[in-house]
Each structure stands twice: as structure tokens, then as C-alpha cells.
Amino acid sequence: MTTTPTRRLLPLVSTGPHGSRSHKTCQYRCGNACDQPVPNSSGNPEFRDIAAQALARRSVLKAGAGIGALSLAGVAAPAAASSVTVGSLAEAAVAAKVAHGAGTWEFTPVAPNTDDQVIVPEGFKANVVIAWGDPVVKDAPTFDVNNQTPGAAEKQFGYNADYVGVLPHPDKEDRALLVTNHEYTDEPLMFPTGAYDDITIKQVAMASHGMSVVEIKRGRTLGSWKRVKPRDTTLNRRIHTGTKFELDGPAAGHDRLKTKADSTGTVVYGTLNNCAGGLTPWGTVLSGEENFNQYFDTSAPLDTRYLDSYKRYGITGTGTRGWKDVASRFDLAREPHEPFRFGWIVEIDPYDPRSTPRKHTMLGRFKHEGANCTLADNGQVVVYMGDDERGDYIYKFVSAGTFDASGTEQARQKNLELLTAGTLFVGKFTGDGAGDGVHDGSGAWIPLTSDTTSYVEGMSVADVLIDTRLAADKVGPTRMDRPEDVEVNPVNGKVYAALTNNSDRGRKWPADEANPVTSSLVRSEPGGPLVAATGNRNGYVLEISPTGGDHLAETFSWDLMLVCGDPADPVTYFAGYPKQLVSPISCPDNLAFDAVGNLWISTDGAVLGSHDGLFRVPVEGPNRGKVQQFLTVPVGAETCGPFITEDQNSVFIAPQHPGETDDATFEAPSSTWPHTDSFPRPGVVVVYKKK
Secondary structure, rough: OOOOEOOOOOOOOOOOOOOOOOHHHHHHOOOOOOHHOOOOOOOOOOOHHHHHHHEEEEEEEEOOOOOOOOHHHHHOOOOOOOOOOOOOOOHHHHHHHHHHHHHHHHOOOOOOOOOOOOOOOOOOOEEEEEEEEOOOOOOOOOOOOOOOHHHHHOOEEEOOOEEEEEEEEOOOOOEEEEEEEEEOOEEEEEEEEOOOHHOOOOOOEEEEHHEEEEEEEOOOOOOOOOOOHHHHHHHOOOOOOOOOEEEOOOOOOHHHHHHOOOOOOEEEEEOOOOEEEOOOOOEEEEEOOOOOOHEEOOOOOOOHHHHHHHOOOOOOOOOOOHHHHHHHHEOOOOOOOOOOOOOEEEEEOOOOOOOOOOOHHHHHOOOOOOOOOOOOOOOOOEEEEEEOEEOOOOEEEEEEEEEEOOOOHHHHHHHOHHHHHHHEEEEEEEEEEOOOOOOEEEEEEEEEEOOOOOOOOOOOOHHHOOHHHHHOOOOOOOOEOOOEEEOOOOOOOOOOEEEOOOOOOOOOOOOOOOOOEEEEEOOOOOOOOOOOEEEEEHHHEEEEEEHHHHHOOOEEEEEEEEOOOOOOOOOEEOOOOOOOOOOOOOOOEEEEEEEOEEEEEOOOOOOOOOOOOEEOOOOOOOOOOOEEEEEEEEOOEEEEEEOOOOOOOEEEEEEEEOOOOOOOOOOOOOOOOOOOOOOOOOOEEEEOOOO
16 A cells, blocks of 8 residues: 555664564564573574674675576476476566566665555555455354354464465466465454453464465456455365374384374374475475474473473473463473474475375474475475574475476375485585685585484484484584575575574674674664664575585585665675665565565564565676665564565565554554454455556
């Protein structure tokens, strides 16, 4: 929308760990992780020390050879966010997409603002596709905020979508499948005061977690979409805490994955705190379980056998959700193994609503932001992942088997097993110091385990996969500043990682002369004064170039492409592009790519006075580093997604947790977005060009 709706100024930026995020967001999304001790006390090298060398040279990488995205196995893999890179598109197809698509859209960047709307450039439109409480399955009741039940919530669109994926419909060209995560709930914003008893609130909240598959259809205007009525589709599905999942891979069946309710160690109910995700070449969706630790508390002292493991994952037994009062498996005194059954990458098949979703132990257990696939030249699947915690690591998985592109049902069944066997690696980054004007450092992928052999002394294969953080600590990787989305650019084949921030730089984490960002300039409102705040408040975007362009290579070079912040901040860097010509950007979170290869960055927790937003930035050519803001989201929200459809005409985002400010209640909300009710309803938005 391009109107000027209600405005609301942000609170003054805190110099504490939360930045512009409300304490309420920190409590409900991650259990106040920033207020807890840093789980990684390994003493491994920190990226802050290595990145200092990058800031000293600020070299500009040479352009790489272009490769495109290809439709695979009859499923047109969306080039924007699937990171499926195999072969090249025909020149005519590339030209058609480049000519009219998101990569070449001309727009005037959106100015910093605090409007309670999704604000897009002139000439574009933003429509809500689906929101919390909308029906998903056929027998879903009409949403009534005063009469919610667990059974109703299990059939309606869940709360706080994060990952957004759009897959081709199996039969109809004018339809598609929208797949989202539902990361977490904020009960004070969801329930009228006094309308529900405590147990019902917890049960409805549990049902509002998970994932949704929703059939959508094209609207009248090119790029627009709307949801299909549940009665008119057989593909819609809601996944929630009562949905059966299968554990697979080498750790499945291990004693630490067994509980009183599951003596096999292979059956788990539900998926928790799902953050980002990705698409596979065989047409399924991967989703990352992130801050699962906050859902567990205890009625008695913790099991002493697991104290080291619990500590490394932030499991304290003091979770504030209170779910143990509803389901005993969330009581660590009763089920000390239940936390080991979360923290995985899950895979769902959106084309088969009756299929059993799986949790892949081969991809390791940590606070997964997401998982994004690419294909090596020989067909092996490579998956990149970030562990979203201060001081944790970036990972890579390489499958043992190869992708079968024949498109047969037999081939698809084979492909569905590709993430159950292979090798898991963790990244180590080293400063180059060569000053050669090309790269700012080198790195190596350190093997942790294959499906048959552990490479970590004193730990079995299952030990490495269940306690991946502890295993990685032993091999000396590099501690990063909250690695979130890690994706492959389908045009140049390079890997890009969003390192969101670390407010403890210069505070709890020692600073030194080589530290690149120990103090950042922040604003409390658009146009307000820049003031100094301790720590890396604005984050980085890291560019990784696999040796020889081969994703199987165990070495790489890296470049600190963006040092985010206000252009007036001397520490900021935009790949060498003139700083006075870029939009301010703070706290990169999730990434996507268009058909041209431009990087699209969504933000979470911006501390520059404006609401969070979505930005487009070229990664090659004369405009490399030219950051332009494409949209902003409502009061209290972060920008989730993003996803650009394969035809390049639609940009999907999910404004998550609108109105989640510290002073907000259901009766006195700070946002009512999307303005259909007197309270906020987080949902999914599509942005497209007007006629």
C-alpha cells in the first residue's frame, strides 16, 4: 500500500541485548536467548577477529561465471529461494524472466518509516493471501477469537508464519502450493483476557505451531494470488504438535531418542519453533527446528547424565511455556530424552497430504534456521545450514547418493532417501591477509561424521548427530554472529549467509583492536540522531565461493560483502558501492534470489529507527552492493520469507508478530494489521506490479 496510514514511533533503542526488538518478542520466540549465557564456551576462533582483516582491505570480488536454475523432475523449482542449481536455463527463458521479472523491476526505494502497514513502492501492490485463523482443511470452523479450541486451531492457519515457499501445482498451471512454517505463539496477543482457562490457552497455542500447506490460485492481475477454498482442494494440510513424524538416518532408534511413549526412538509428535526452510530438487520442503529449548521445563532436578548436552543447547528446565502441565513429555523430569527429538531438519511432501513427515538425523541437531539445497555437478545433494545462536557455526551436508532427474515415481522414492546418508561438515574461516584485491579469506569444511564413520574423537556417529554442537566444538570451527539463512545463488553459484547481529560484541564478548564491529550507530526513529550502541547491532552478509565453483570442494574463499548499518556509520561497507546511494539496512535474516542473481534480504530487529523490511542488492557488476529497500512491514513485525516465484512476477513475504511490543495487549494492541479485526493476525503477503 502506498497510502499514509497510522504512524507509531519506535521506542528508544536499547543499549542492552534486545536492540529494537521488544522483550516480548525475545521471550516468546527464543526464550530470551540474549539474556542467557552464551551456549558456546569452546574457545574456538570468532569471526569478529577474522572479519577485521576483511574490513581493513574491503576488496571487491571479481564476477563469477553464471549458471541458472532448471526445472527438475517435472517440478518447476522456483529460482528465487530453492537454491536448486543444476545446468542452465535456455537463453530465451532467461531473457524472458530478466525482461519483466523482479530482478529488473524499477522502483523508488521505500523510505524508512514506522507505518502500521506493508509499505511498497509506487506502482506495486501488497495483498494478504492468508492470515492466522483462516480455514486450511475442509472441516475447519470459522475463526472466532473468543471461542478457540485446540481442534479448531489444528484445522486453521497457524500463528506467526516464517518460512514461505511456493511450489507448482501438480496439475493446474494457474494454481500453486503455498507452504509455511508457524514458528511460535504470543498468547497475550492471541487471547482476550479472561476468556479462556490456562489449559485451553496452552492447548490452542500448541495446535497453532507447526506448518501449513495451502493451495492458491492466480488473481486477475499478473503476479497476484489468492487462496483456494478448502472445499475445492485435496492438497491442503495442517501439521501441528499432534502430527506424527518419523525419525530417520543414522541416529534413529538410538537410546537417547527413546521415550516412555516411543520405545523405538523413531516416532515423534510435532515440530517446534520452525524458522526458515528450503525446497529440494525432488519437490519437498525442508524446515528448521530452531529455539526448541524454551518448550521444556521440569518438575524435579535435571538428569545429571545430560547436563553438558542440555547446557550446550540452552536447555535449563526453566522454560516459560508451561506445556508440561498439558503434556508430560515436556517435563524433563519425566521425559529427559524428549528434547533430543527436536532441533532437526524436517521434510514434508506437500503433494501427499497423507505422507508422514520426517526428521533427518543425518543433518545434525542444533538450532536450525533452515536448510537449502543445491546439486553438485555429479548430482550429489549439498545442503547449507546455519545455527542461529551467538557464537555458533555454519554447516554443510553432502549426500552419499546422487539425484535421479528421470522424473519417474521410482526415482522420486530414491531421491526421498538422499538426506539419510552422507557426510556432515562444519565451517572454519581463516583471514587471508594477502591483500590481493580478490578475496578476503579462505576456509575449510571440517568433516564431523558420515553415516557410517565419526571423525570426532570419542564420539560415535549417533553422538555427533544428537550433540552436533558439542562435536563441532572439538574440531575448531569459527564462531559466527548468529548465522541464519545460508543460500546458494542460482546464477553465480556462490553461497551467501546472513549473520544477523551480536549485541555482546564489546560487552560480554571481549573486544580487541582487530574487532570489526564493537560499536554501532543506531537510531530511535526515522530522521533521528545516530547514537552509539555497543556490539555488532546491524550484522553482515557473508559471501562464500567454493573452490573451483564445486560445492563438493572442502575448501572455499570468502568475502565480507556487506557490513550493514546506516551509510553514515563509518564502519558500514556495501561491497564498494558509494554509500550515499544505498538504503540503510540492519539485521539481515532471510535471503532469496531472483533470476538475474540479485540478492533479496529480509531483516529482523532493525535498529535504525525504521520498521524491518525487504531489500534488493546486486551481487555482481557495476551496481554490486547497491542496497535498495523494497518494502517495510507493520509495527512490531519482522520480515519473514522472502520468496520470489519461478515466473519472477510475485514476491511473497510473511510479516511475523505484528504488534508484538512490550506495551501491547489483546485489548490494547499496538498494531491491528492486516486491519481486518481489532487485533493483529500475522499472515502471508504477496507483492506484485500494478497493471
